[in-house]
Amino acid sequence: MNNSKIAKKHQQMPVNILADIGTLAKTMPDILDLSIGDPDLITDESIINAAFEDVRAGHTKYTESGGDVELIDAIRGYFSRNYDLAFERSQIRATVGALHGMFLTLQTILDPGDEVIIHEPYFSPYKDQVLNSGGTPIIIPTYEKDDFAINVAILEAAITDKTKALILNSPNNPTGAVFSPETFEKIANLAKKHDFFILSDEVYDGFSFYEPFVPMAKFAPEHTITFGSMSKNFAMTGWRLGYMIAPTYLNEAAKIINEGITYSAPSPSQRAAIYALNHSETLIPTVAETFQKRLEYISNRVEEIPYLSLHPLKGSIYAFINISKTGMDSVSFTEYILKETQVLVIPGLAFGESGDNYVRLAATQDISVLEEAFNRLAKLTF
16 A cells, blocks of 8 residues: 555645654754744643642543533633633633644634635644635735734735635744734724634733733624633643634534544643633743743844844744844755754744744743853854
């Protein structure tokens, strides 16, 4: 047998730079890995202990497919306390990470040929999920001169009668941009005017460092599907627990689709999330402060290296570093510094063609590791 036995659409698989980098990061010894967004931080002991006690008490069975009611109420409480937003239980679904929620939503809303606008640079799974759901991705650029925020005029020009959704990501991966409330409001007005969904990936909502984050649902509640996650806010990547918040009619349709995929999220992870969300005001700032200090250190070190530059970082856990002064494309540069310095980053091309003058560096290691990485990079000349 050979690959002719698998579906034709999967016989010639596209290059997946993120997947390849992830494999390299886990298999190559003695590298300084600043690639994948998997923090070195261990989940807070209080979260682990709470989950452990709940599991010992018998929370090892299926929950309701949309999530244990305690978790649903913990999510509601989180948004009420932090953002003064009220959601019904029927709007919320626990998912196996935020991308599971995005997949369910795209499967729920897209008919063949429906268009989904994605702002570039973008987290690469977005485009793949749109294509795998039968939709057509429409890519719009953002620019460093605009701090990688969406230009609303460019967005409006991309809207057609086939536009079903915009995938929005702020605080942003990979650029570290945080869109202003004014930009959110303008995008919300377009969604209402042209009647499309805003799929708002807000997994880094706890990492808006210099101004309060305001969720998109504040501006367009009937048009917004919100995606969140325990992964970054609480250093819980391996627990694989996220959520989606959508209009009830959409959530009910997603439930039927999910019955044949995961049914429910893992119950031990749900118990951990209940504790984490109910104590978010003390847990998130500790994690966020760690990343803010690391990104500020990275910004200072980039300023010292002539062949690198960096726009002001406002959030997330990433630095999207401009390498255009080297004269190299992002893949060649990534391969070169890996060979010469054993520092691993992700080429910007992984986030769209406009990213080819950049590399993404994840602040997922201690400052001592970042210091060693930049000491090595500082020795290179171009």
